[in-house]
Each structure stands twice: as C-alpha cells, then as structure tokens.
Amino acid sequence: MKTIRSLIVMSSVALAWQAAAQTWTGRDVGTPALPGYHTGSPPGVMTIVGGGDDIWNQSDNFYYFYTTVEGHSWDAKVRVHDLQGPDHWTKCELMVRVPDASGLPQGPDPFIAAMTTRSAGQNQVAPQWRATRGGNADWNAFNKTIAPTYPNTWLRLTRQGSVITMWYGTDGVNWTKYADIDTASTQFGFGQAFPARVLVGVAVTAHNDFDPNGAIATISDLSVTVAPTAPNLQIVQNLQNRTVYSHTAVTLSFVVTNAAVPNGNLGVGDYQWFKNGQPIPNVTGPVYTFVAAPEDNNAQFQCRATVGTAVVDSAVATLTVQAPLEISGHLKWEYYPGVSLASIRAGTHGAAAQVRAVEAFDSPANFADNYASRLSGLFVPPVTGNYVFFIAADDDADLYLGTNASPASKRLIAQQEGWAGRNNWLSHGGGGGPLASTQRRSDLWSPDGGVSQPYGLGIPLVAGQKYWIEAIHREGSGGDNLGVYFLTTDSAEYQSG
Numbered sequence: 162m163k164t165i166r167s168l169i170v171m172s173s174v175a176l177a178w179q180a181a182a183q184t185w186t187g188r189d190v191g192t193p194a195l196p197g198y199h200t201g202s203p204p205g206v207m208t209i210v211g212g213g214d215d216i217w218n219q220s221d222n223f224y225y226f227y228t229t230v231e232g233h234s235w236d237a238k239v240r241v242h243d244l245q246g247p248d249h250w251t252k253c254e255l256m257v258r259v260p261d262a263s264g265l266p267q268g269p270d271p272f273i274a275a276m277t278t279r280s281a282g283q284n285q286v287a288p289q290w291r292a293t294r295g296g297n298a299d300w301n302a303f304n305k306t307i308a309p310t311y312p313n314t315w316l317r318l319t320r321q322g323s324v325i326t327m328w329y330g331t332d333g334v335n336w337t338k339y340a341d342i343d344t345a346s347t348q349f350g351f352g353q354a355f356p357a358r359v360l361v362g363v364a365v366t367a368h369n370d371f372d373p374n375g376a377i378a379t380i381s382d383l384s385v386t387v388a389p390t391a392p393n394l395q396i397v398q399n400l401q402n403r404t405v406y407s408h409t410a411v412t413l414s415f416v417v418t419n420a421a422v423p424n425g426n427l428g429v430g431d432y433q434w435f436k437n438g439q440p441i442p443n444v445t446g447p448v449y450t451f452v453a454a455p456e457d458n459n460a461q462f463q464c465r466a467t468v469g470t471a472v473v474d475s476a477v478a479t480l481t482v483q484a485p486l487e488i489s490g491h492l493k494w495e496y497y498p499g500v501s502l503a504s505i506r507a508g509t510h511g512a513a514a515q516v517r518a519v520e521a522f523d524s525p526a527n528f529a530d531n532y533a534s535r536l537s538g539l540f541v542p543p544v545t546g547n548y549v550f551f552i553a554a555d556d557d558a559d560l561y562l563g564t565n566a567s568p569a570s571k572r573l574i575a576q577q578e579g580w581a582g583r584n585n586w587l588s589h590g591g592g593g594g595p596l597a598s599t600q601r602r603s604d605l606w607s608p609d610g611g612v613s614q615p616y617g618l619g620i621p622l623v624a625g626q627k628y629w630i631e632a633i634h635r636e637g638s639g640g641d642n643l644g645v646y647f648l649t650t651d652s653a654e655y656q657s658g
Contacts (some may be wrong), residue, residue: 261574
C-alpha cells in the first residue's frame, strides 16, 4: 500500500451541510418482546414507545430513535415532557452509542447516556454508560440527587474530542454540568476514545419485558448540531519494523489525533489495519494484537486513520518471525485487565499486563474482576484417535484448536456461554443462549444454532503431533475460572456419558 503523508480535509461549509442533512430512524435494539415505535419527527413533539428488560448488564434491550453523527465536536439536546411505564427503573435516555462494523446499534455496544426515570419510580436524572463492547453497564449519581422536572426535563450531551459531557436543565437555555467522561481515560473503564462516527438519539426501555404496553416517553426539541470544524489529523505514534517469536502475542500501534479539537484522540472505528495490502476484517482501532505464526514472517502491516474525508496512513512495517522457544509441560496464561472478550477476538486489546507459565490447562481461579485472559500452547495427543474437548469457565470463553502447530490454523471448537463452575465439564452454571449447556463440548458444539455439529464424531488427531490450542476468556465480577479437559471417543469415560 502506498504511504500517504498528505491530509485531505473537508471545508467547514460542507461539514455544516452534512449536519443539516441528518436522517433519523428508529429500531429495536437487542431482543425486546414488545416491538417499539415512534410517532412524530424532530424537532416537534414525539411519542417514543419502548419495550425490553433494561439498558444494563452486558447487552441492552430497548427502542432507539437515532441519527448517525460524524465528528469530534457536537451538541445534542432533548426535552422530555413525560415518561410513563411499568417499572421503578423505566428509562428515557439521551444516548451516544458506538456501533459495530454493521453501523447499526447492537445490544452490547459501548455507550454514554443522560438518563431520566419516572417521577413515580426512581425519580432521578443521572449518567449511565458501558465502557467496552459486551462489558457491564454502570451508572453513578456522583453524590447528586437530581429529580426530573416534567414537562421541563432537558437533557444534553456535548462532545469535545474524547470527552463526553452530560448536562441537565429546565428551560433548554441554562444548563448545569453533571459530569465529564473522557473515553480515552481509564477512569470509568473506557481507555479507548470513541470514534468520530457514532449514533446519537433517544433510548426508551420499559425495564419489564413482559409488560404489554411498554414505556412511553413524550419528547420534543431533539437536535444534534455538529461543529463545522475541518479535521487536522496528526500522527502521534507510527509503525516500525518488528522482530518477534512465533506463537507469541505481538502488538502493533498507530496513534493519530485530531488536532482541530481538544482531546482529539481517535478511537476504534477511525482506523483500518492492512496486511500485505489487504484490509484485515474488523480490526479498526489504534492497536492490533495477534498471535504471530510462522506464516507471518516478512508480512507487511499498515494502518489508515480516517475522519470524514481526512486520511493519513502509517509507515509500512515488516514483521520478522523467529522460531519459538518451547517449554514442555507448560501453557502460557496472559492477563488483560479491563478488556472484553470482544476486544480479544478483534485484536484491539493491546499487550498483556501479566504473563505466566502454568502447568495445566487451568487458569488462576478467583483472580480478579473485569478482565480477559488467554491460555495457549501446543497440544500433543498421547494416542491417535478422535478427541472431544470440554471447556468450563466463569464467565464466557472460546476454545480454539489448530489443524497443526501454527496459530494461523486455529478454528473455534467449543464455547462457554454464561458461566460454569471450575472443572464442571458436564454441568452448566447458568446464562447464555438455549444451547449453552451443549456448546461447551466440541462434539456437540454448533456454529449455526444447532443445525450442524462439525465435530460430532470427534476431532481426529495423531499421537505425537503438535496442535495449537488456545482459550480466551472474560470475567465480569464474582467467581472466575477457565479450564479445558479432553477425552477420546473410544475411552470408557466418554462412552459412559
């Protein structure tokens, strides 16, 4: 790929026109039982009806009326006239969300919101957020007790670079700041700036998925104004050639800032990584972490940062991969605090905070809260046969096995949905989807909701051959563990069930 050093900028006139051409749409997010809907259009009086059990935990269920906003400086406002619903925690929120690669809102999205609740319920206005995709949601009143003042509850979110500020008021003119949340800081669990392109709108959830009427919010004066500031992209950290050992995690970093606004850190979604000139799917953050394979020797990597039509490319970095040092009888355990399983899958998590050698496929138990981990190494079958692998983890986890010793050959063979107790190979603890109890073993694992079981007869392996094996894991809170067990299909233990 050609390295581009010049910047392409859009005039402020064009940016202002873009802001004026916003398109609003409404859709259910997650899987609310009651389909939501809206009547009216901004900035007039609107009714928004939402079902769903909550905007909370690792995934949300609600109705979202939103627009796509691009830029690092904007101002969103709404007036909430009334909020009715079935629950103490029925919510109406002015919300900014970070979509995945589809560009559409999904339940696990990171978000920041100015939340208001029913006067006859929680009776509170406060910030709420989810810092990482698929992570736990949180909220904090910051020692304030702010009650809604319907029909004059005004909510506001402003953005300056990586900082989202929540405001509240009663007249749409005079505002009181509630809190600043810097998404580039780790103070509230973020640590990754929001990208330039986000979704902004009003979210409504019933907080009771069985209620036939849902939550009903009456709003008006909904607006998002984008500042007509042309991006000024500047490279903070560029790529360099690297020499690494095969089978070890390598992290590449390309950091760009938008100098046209304060706190102009770019985030996931503003970048695209390339390998040998081809885009790497879903790798869109300032860092790219992956396990190097022998096939990666002399591979060329580059990254492109984009905000609107402003573009800057990194240098081209060549990766030199050396033969690894193998230590028999051990696996490598890597600890990533504050990282989600989605980040590990996508390679946006950065370097491990701790690396340990462990003597069994059993990670440290009850180690911490809010972290991800990877346990990896080479599996050497003791006998030739068809193998079945079991995974037990708290919380969710993925298990991969290679067709040979290279990490590049790995394929997903089992998953822990929800959670299970330590070494509980056959007993599912709870949570996850309808197939959660069977997804944990490779012979029953299905990639398509039960339609097929690609490893139903076992996975054929040859004695003495080396196969890459890897498990990645996320822990929210409470107990935590990760372990893997295996059997051959002709063993008495397997045949006994």
